[in-house]
Amino acid sequence: MESREELHRPILSSMQPPLPAADSSHLNEVKSRVLEEVLSDTQLPYFKRLQKASWIELKLLFPLAAPAVLVYLINNAMSLSTRVFCGHLGNLELAAASLGNSGIQLLAYGLMLGMGSAVETLCGQAYGAHRYDMLGIYLQRATIVLLLTGIPMTLIYILSNPILTLLGEPAAVSSAAAVFIYGLIPQIFAYAVNFPIQKFLQAQSIVAPSAYISAATLVVHLFLSWVAVYELGLGLIGASLVLSLSWWIIVGAQFVYILMSGHCQQTWKGFDVLAFSGLCDFVKLSAASAVMLCLETWYMQILVLISGLLDNPELALDSLAVCMSIMGLLFMVSVGFNAAASVRVSNELGAGNPKHVISYAFTSGETVADAVSELCPFLAVTLILNGIQPVLSGVAVGCGWQAFVAYVNVGCYYGVGIPVGCVLGFKFDLGAKGIWSGMIGGTMMQTLILLWVTFRTDWNKEVEKAKLRLDKWEDTKEPLLDN
Numbered sequence: 273m274e275s276r277e278e279l280h281r282p283i284l285s286s287m288q289p290p291l292p293a294a295d296s297s298h299l300n301e302v303k304s305r306v307l308e309e310v311l312s313d314t315q316l317p318y319f320k321r322l323q324k325a326s327w328i329e330l331k332l333l334f335p336l337a338a339p340a341v342l343v344y345l346i347n348n349a350m351s352l353s354t355r356v357f358c359g360h361l362g363n364l365e366l367a368a369a370s371l372g373n374s375g376i377q378l379l380a381y382g383l384m385l386g387m388g389s390a391v392e393t394l395c396g397q398a399y400g401a402h403r404y405d406m407l408g409i410y411l412q413r414a415t416i417v418l419l420l421t422g423i424p425m426t427l428i429y430i431l432s433n434p435i436l437t438l439l440g441e442p443a444a445v446s447s448a449a450a451v452f453i454y455g456l457i458p459q460i461f462a463y464a465v466n467f468p469i470q471k472f473l474q475a476q477s478i479v480a481p482s483a484y485i486s487a488a489t490l491v492v493h494l495f496l497s498w499v500a501v502y503e504l505g506l507g508l509i510g511a512s513l514v515l516s517l518s519w520w521i522i523v524g525a526q527f528v529y530i531l532m533s534g535h536c537q538q539t540w541k542g543f544d545v546l547a548f549s550g551l552c553d554f555v556k557l558s559a560a561s562a563v564m565l566c567l568e569t570w571y572m573q574i575l576v577l578i579s580g581l582l583d584n585p586e587l588a589l590d591s592l593a594v595c596m597s598i599m600g601l602l603f604m605v606s607v608g609f610n611a612a613a614s615v616r617v618s619n620e621l622g623a624g625n626p627k628h629v630i631s632y633a634f635t636s637g638e639t640v641a642d643a644v645s646e647l648c649p650f651l652a653v654t655l656i657l658n659g660i661q662p663v664l665s666g667v668a669v670g671c672g673w674q675a676f677v678a679y680v681n682v683g684c685y686y687g688v689g690i691p692v693g694c695v696l697g698f699k700f701d702l703g704a705k706g707i708w709s710g711m712i713g714g715t716m717m718q719t720l721i722l723l724w725v726t727f728r729t730d731w732n733k734e735v736e737k738a739k740l741r742l743d744k745w746e747d748t749k750e751p752l753l754d755n
Contacts, residue, residue, distance in 0.1 A: 339479035343470075346486040347522075350493050354515045357501045358452070358508060365508060368448030371441065372512070376432050376453050380425045380460045386565030387418055388467030390558035393672045395475035397738045399539070407539040411472040412547030413554045418464035425460050429453050440581050448508060455512025462519035469526050478535055485525040493518040557674075564665075564674040567681035574690060582703055664722035671734050673725075680721050689714020 316324070355373060359366035391414045398406040428435065433450035437443060473482060493514060500510030530536045668677045693710020696702045702709070 335477075339483040340474065342483040343479065343486050346483070346490050350490055350515060350518050353490075353494060354497060354511050357497050357511050361501070361507060364444065364448055367445050368508060369452050369511070371436065371445055372432070372449040372452035372456070375436060375441075375449065376429065377456055377459075379428065380422075380463060382566040383421065383425065383562050384418055384460075384463035384467050386562035387421065387558040388414060388471050389561040389565060389669045389674065390414065390554065391468045391471035392475060392669050393557070393561070393674075395472055396670060397672075399475045401739075404538040405541060407472060407475065408541050409544060409546050410554075411468050411540075412544065413551060414468035414471075414558065415465055416547060417551060417555055417558060418468065419461060422460045422464045426457055429457050429460065452508040452512045455509045456516055458513075458516035459519050462516065462523050466519060466523045466526070469523065469530070472539070473526070473530070473536075476535070476539060481529050481533070482526060485522055485529070489518050489521050489525070492521065557672075560675040560678060561669070563678040564668070564681060567678060567685055578690075578694065578697070578707055579704055582697065664719065664726060667726055668722065671729075672737070676725075677722070680718055684718035684721070685714045688717055 351373065355366065355369045358369035391410055394410045395407045398404075398410070432453040433446055436446035436449060441449075470482065473479065496514045496517065497511055500506045500514050504510060506513070530540050665677065668674065689710045691710070692713050693707040696706030696709050697704070698706075700706060
């Protein structure tokens with residue numbers, strides 16, 4: 273049994289020094305040590321300490337956050353542009369693309385991204401502890417689990433028409449949405465490979481290459497979408513098939529980067545049979561991660577489905593589609609900082625540093641534009657909340673608190689947000705505005721709870737938990753290595 277002093281000793285002290293290939297990583301490690309020293313210096317006045325530490329942290333955070341923001345913005349812009357192309361085909365097509373995207377596709381997106389955040393926790397902490405060989409194993413384990421998860425998701429996509437009809441959506445919109453969804457089936461498996469790769473690279477503070485790849489792919493995506501929708505007249509199915517293809521281009525390019533770049537030589541050692549060990553334990557952690565994020569993404573999804581039950585559902589879906597698209601695009605800025613916060617927290621915990629704290633574009637219809645303008649004040653409030661909440665969620669992922677946040681999300685979103693939204697939307701005849709108001713209430717409650725928990729956290733204990741977690745995961749491969 274280790275002594276308490278050993279548990280508090282930084283993991284870095286017991287590991288090999290930074291590898292020569294990781295020059296930027298070594299520089300960040302030096303800055304992190306300086307940050308830890310500043311925060312530990314009780315001779316400095318509190319506010320002076322905070323000022324110096326904040327400046328060091330910003331210099332560490334922004335080079336990581338800026339490319340991550342760009343990646344998420346561009347990836348969201350691909351989906352957004354697809355809905356724009358569909359919207360200019362007609363209001364029915366816009367409603368169908370919105371229902372297909374928010375009603376069904378978010379199911380897979382939330383599940384895959386949520387399960388992929390387990391890689392963010394494990395790879396981030398392993399990288400901070402210099403256990404580089406474990407990152408490639410985590411990547412492969414995650415990809416296997418997510419690819420298997422994609423199989424039942426495919427069945428849901430295939431049955432999307434009867435599912436949407438069963439949920440009470442209008443027959444015409446459900447039928448058109450199903451056509452759009454069929455073209456997104458290949459995207460499920462692109463998600464399954466992309467998110468583990470993305471988290472694998474982010475854990476090593478490698479984000480700029482992903483930004484370049486995403487930017488180049490967006491140009492290709494826009495051109496192919498124009499050809500498929502307008503030149504070839506493939507409509508909804510053409511738009512969604514191009515979106516799926518674009519995601520696979522990103523996956524392929526990122527994997528080529530891992531193989532060819534010298535930055536991943538120590539973390540990627542090739543395909544290994546060890547990836548098939550410890551899958552059950554990985555499923556448990558990834559399931560908690562998935563529940564945490566799915567409860568957030570499905571929250572929006574359920575609100576869209578409910579909107580389809582209002583009077584004049586096509587108008588309600590169209591107006592929500594425009595506002596949620598704008599919100600989603602700007603939300604990606606916060607999601608980029610979510611990723612940066614997660615990497616910083618997981619790296620620092622792994623390194624044993626406990627003191628670290630951290631309308632008309634869519635459619636030419638005036639009726640839809642008027643409905644959108646009525647939702648704009650609610651959109652503004654949501655954007656303010658979305659500037660805070662994702663960063664707090666990033667801290668939670670970095671610490672491995674996914675299960676706790678899942679409980680918070682259940683209470684805030686499904687115990688408060690959706691019921692309040694339904695009462696305001698249907699009982700008080702506020703329609704889409706009432707439903708959105710309920711969403712704001714749930715998000716505000718969740719943000720306040722996460723703020724309170726973050727400020728009350730004992731970061732020394734989180735370092736101990738990180739070390740124990742890494743030791744446990746490393747133990748899963750020892751029997752195979754002995755054989």
